[in-house]
Amino acid sequence: MAIYRSHVLVCGGTPCLLKGARTIRDLFQQEIDRYQMTDEIRVVETGCLGPCDEGPVVIIYPEGVMYSRLQPADVPKIVENHLYKGRVVEELIYKEGKAGREQSGPPGVTLEGEKYLDRQKRVVLRNCGRINPDSIEEYIANHGYKALGKALTELRPEEVVQMVIDSKLQGRGGAGFPTGLKWSFTAKTQADRKYIVCNADEGEPGTFKDRLIMEGDPHSIIEGMAIAGYAVGAEEGIIYIRGEYQLSIERMARAIRQANQYGLLGKDIFGSGFNFQIQIRSGAGAYICGEETALLESLEGNRGEPRVKPPYPGVAGLWGKPTVVNNVETLANIAPIILNGPAWFRSIGTESCPGTKVFTMLGDINNQGLIEVPMGITLREIVYEIGGGIPGGKGFKMAQTGGTSGGCLPMEYLDLPMDYDTLAKAGSALGSGAMLIIDDTHCIVDVLKNFMRFFCHESCGKCTPCREGNPRLYEILTALSAGTATQAQIQLMKDLARTMQLTALCGLGQSAPNSLMTCLRFYADEIAEHLNGECPTGVCKSLATKSEAV
Amino acid sequence: MKSLADLEKIREEARRMTELREEKEQTKVIIGMGTCGIAAGARETMKAILEEINKRNLTGVTLTPTGCLGLCEQEPIVEVDIPGQPRIIYGKVTPEKARQIVAKHIVNNNIIGEWVIGRK
Numbered sequence: 001m002a003i004y005r006s007h008v009l010v011c012g013g014t015p016c017l018l019k020g021a022r023t024i025r026d027l028f029q030q031e032i033d034r035y036q037m038t039d040e041i042r043v044v045e046t047g048c049l050g051p052c053d054e055g056p057v058v059i060i061y062p063e064g065v066m067y068s069r070l071q072p073a074d075v076p077k078i079v080e081n082h083l084y085k086g087r088v089v090e091e092l093i094y095k096e097g098k099a100g101r102e103q104s105g106p107p108g109v110t111l112e113g114e115k116y117l118d119r120q121k122r123v124v125l126r127n128c129g130r131i132n133p134d135s136i137e138e139y140i141a142n143h144g145y146k147a148l149g150k151a152l153t154e155l156r157p158e159e160v161v162q163m164v165i166d167s168k169l170q171g172r173g174g175a176g177f178p179t180g181l182k183w184s185f186t187a188k189t190q191a192d193r194k195y196i197v198c199n200a201d202e203g204e205p206g207t208f209k210d211r212l213i214m215e216g217d218p219h220s221i222i223e224g225m226a227i228a229g230y231a232v233g234a235e236e237g238i239i240y241i242r243g244e245y246q247l248s249i250e251r252m253a254r255a256i257r258q259a260n261q262y263g264l265l266g267k268d269i270f271g272s273g274f275n276f277q278i279q280i281r282s283g284a285g286a287y288i289c290g291e292e293t294a295l296l297e298s299l300e301g302n303r304g305e306p307r308v309k310p311p312y313p314g315v316a317g318l319w320g321k322p323t324v325v326n327n328v329e330t331l332a333n334i335a336p337i338i339l340n341g342p343a344w345f346r347s348i349g350t351e352s353c354p355g356t357k358v359f360t361m362l363g364d365i366n367n368q369g370l371i372e373v374p375m376g377i378t379l380r381e382i383v384y385e386i387g388g389g390i391p392g393g394k395g396f397k398m399a400q401t402g403g404t405s406g407g408c409l410p411m412e413y414l415d416l417p418m419d420y421d422t423l424a425k426a427g428s429a430l431g432s433g434a435m436l437i438i439d440d441t442h443c444i445v446d447v448l449k450n451f452m453r454f455f456c457h458e459s460c461g462k463c464t465p466c467r468e469g470n471p472r473l474y475e476i477l478t479a480l481s482a483g484t485a486t487q488a489q490i491q492l493m494k495d496l497a498r499t500m501q502l503t504a505l506c507g508l509g510q511s512a513p514n515s516l517m518t519c520l521r522f523y524a525d526e527i528a529e530h531l532n533g534e535c536p537t538g539v540c541k542s543l544a545t546k547s548e549a550v
Numbered sequence: 551m552k553s554l555a556d557l558e559k560i561r562e563e564a565r566r567m568t569e570l571r572e573e574k575e576q577t578k579v580i581i582g583m584g585t586c587g588i589a590a591g592a593r594e595t596m597k598a599i600l601e602e603i604n605k606r607n608l609t610g611v612t613l614t615p616t617g618c619l620g621l622c623e624q625e626p627i628v629e630v631d632i633p634g635q636p637r638i639i640y641g642k643v644t645p646e647k648a649r650q651i652v653a654k655h656i657v658n659n660n661i662i663g664e665w666v667i668g669r670k
């Protein structure tokens with residue numbers, strides 16, 4: 001293994017690949033060869049570096065200089081000046097929100113670009129963008145598989161479960177259920193077979209964190225699953241990956257092969273007598289298949305419809321056997337917890353909600369992309385410091401947290417700490433970590449219509465409140481935007497939403513009205529204006545804008 | 551994989567590959583790569599240093615080029631920056647001298663006084 005003087009890490013996350021990162025990577029190699037620096041400089045494809053919107057992104061070590069929005073013509077410049085002559089190419093360096101910053105932003109604020117990275121805390125994304133995801137050696141170099149080794153050789157299964165309980169880790173797939181508690185149910189249940197299922201279906205619109213974790217650090221998920229298997233007494237793991245995620249599937253498959261070659265999966269791992277295998281299944285392509293019991297149905301070859309709970313999967317899951325279903329991000333937290341201890345984990349984030357959260361930021365925000373921040377950070381910090389504010393000098397209207405199933409938070413809630421408990425109290429949800437920022441040119445009714453259309457489409461139809469409720473809600477919203485809705489219909493909407501929240505069979509129907517409910521509360525005035533035939537933003541074309549109406 | 555010790559062995563070996571991406575204080579070797587430096591043979595000097603680092607399996611050392619240092623007649627110029635020590639600048643560093651700087655200064659911490667042209 002040769003030592004190189006410099007590494008060029010080219011982001012190989014899907015967003016960057018779509019913008020031509022492979023061409024950039026090949027050009028780097030070509031230019032480096034041309035300058036006869038092949039033995040001096042290594043080009044490495046890595047996982048998402050964060051600012052996906054600014055892709056293709058490249059980071060050069062040992063200096064740690066990040067270049068963004070690279071065009072093929074930029075590569076020879078960087079190779080000649082930076083790599084050959086040691087002069088950083090200032091004009092190509094990543095600055096936060098390049099697009100937005102050109103129009104706004106006071107001069108002299110040079111620290112902004114650093115804020116994007118400084119405010120972040122990387123636990124889940126510890127290796128993402130730092131290692132080559134296709135190299136198990138690089139994962140091991142960064143303490144990979146040490147937590148598994150420690151668990152298998154030094155800890156009893158109950159001790160591992162206890163550590164996860166003590167860490168207070170909550171599931172990152174949406175519901176925020178305590179992971180240690182979940183594991184303890186499965187550990188306690190006697191059965192001849194048990195399963196660990198990694199939920200990588202990620203159907204939530206605007207969420208792509210699990211994809212980028214799998215692409216950037218597949219071994220962290222394998223390690224988390226194997227530890228979970230040891231803790232609860234399961235020898236089989238299944239990763240259910242959304243079918244469209246081809247690159248995730250490829251990288252996970254390669255990582256599993258490598259782990260098998262090294263004896264980190266398979267029989268008698270670390271000489272402990274513990275066996276563990278992992279298989280990959282590709283998802284059936286419906287949002288509902290991410291719901292854990294629908295996922296299990298889908299794995300069994302059935303139509304992906306939710307089961308009635310209880311029994312919960314922890315006790316009777318896949319093929320009726322005790323099954324732990326955990327999200328990708330949840331599992332990526334496990335190895336650091338085992339390695340550094342629960343107290344370390346609790347020192348990050350808030351008391352009731354420790355650790356970090358990975359968010360995908362989208363919508364009307366300067367820095368779109370992937371971030372990881374401590375729990376409890378405020379919306380304001382995310383939007384204005386890390387996110388670089390709203391582009392085009394427009395105002396903040398609302399943030400939808402938790403994806404389409406989450407809720408909407410208005411301006412007054414900008415200082416709310418972001419964690420599972422606090423957001424639930426505010427009527428929203430942290431959910432899987434999708435963060436949609438909406439500026440003040442958007443109309444609430446129009447936005448809600450879009451959300452409800454999604455649920456009409458994705459409802460599986462198994463239970464009445466959801467199958468019938470979503471289309472009715474959509475109809476009323478359509479009437480509102482056409483100016484034909486009545487006050488009575490607003491009340492009907494509230495009753496319907498309430499009924500769905502209380503009686504729908506699964507999380508989809510129960511949470512579908514969340515955004516609507518929060519908006520009815522926070523934007524009552526704007527809704528009332530629609531009843532009066534006015535749309536203040538002018539988005540609803542059949543209505544008058546306020547100025548015209550006056 | 552039979553034990554944590556086995557894993558540690560692989561880790562030691564693999565770490566050499568990724569160490570340069572870690573945020574920690576490392577010994578820095580900086581070499582002037584302006585036009586004058588390149589003309590004076592700085593590329594060859596740099597290659598010699600990298601070869602020596604590889605041969606000796608040195609860890610915790612980074613090697614980076616930098617722009618012209620403004621002392622053109624002293625090129626190739628090599629600066630050695632060991633954390634906690636004054637930075638030493640060597641002038642007219644041929645590949646052969648470079649190898650000795652690695653051996654004596656970086657490995658054994660003995661500054662080669664006669665080639666030093668500056669300290670910071």
Ligand SMILES: Cc1cc2nc3c(=O)[nH]c(=O)nc-3n(C[C@H](O)[C@H](O)[C@H](O)COP(=O)(O)O)c2cc1C
Pocket residue numbers: 170171172173174175176177179199200201202203204287288289290291292293325326327328330331506507508
């Ligand atoms: C409609 C619906 C879709 C869901 N989609 C996902 C998903 O894509 N990925 C995921 O991890 N959890 C999803 N969940 C949550 C899962 O049911 C389950 O709570 C989660 O996988 C448990 O893992 P955790 O405890 O690690 O969060 C979804 C839930 C519902 C109701």
Ligand code: SF4
Pocket residue numbers: 288306458459460461462463464466467504505506507508509510
């Ligand atoms: S709530 Fe909706 S998605 Fe869930 S089971 Fe009922 S119809 Fe299907």
Ligand code: FES
Pocket residue numbers: 011012013014015016017047048049050051052053055057369370
């Ligand atoms: S995919 Fe390249 S920065 Fe996210």
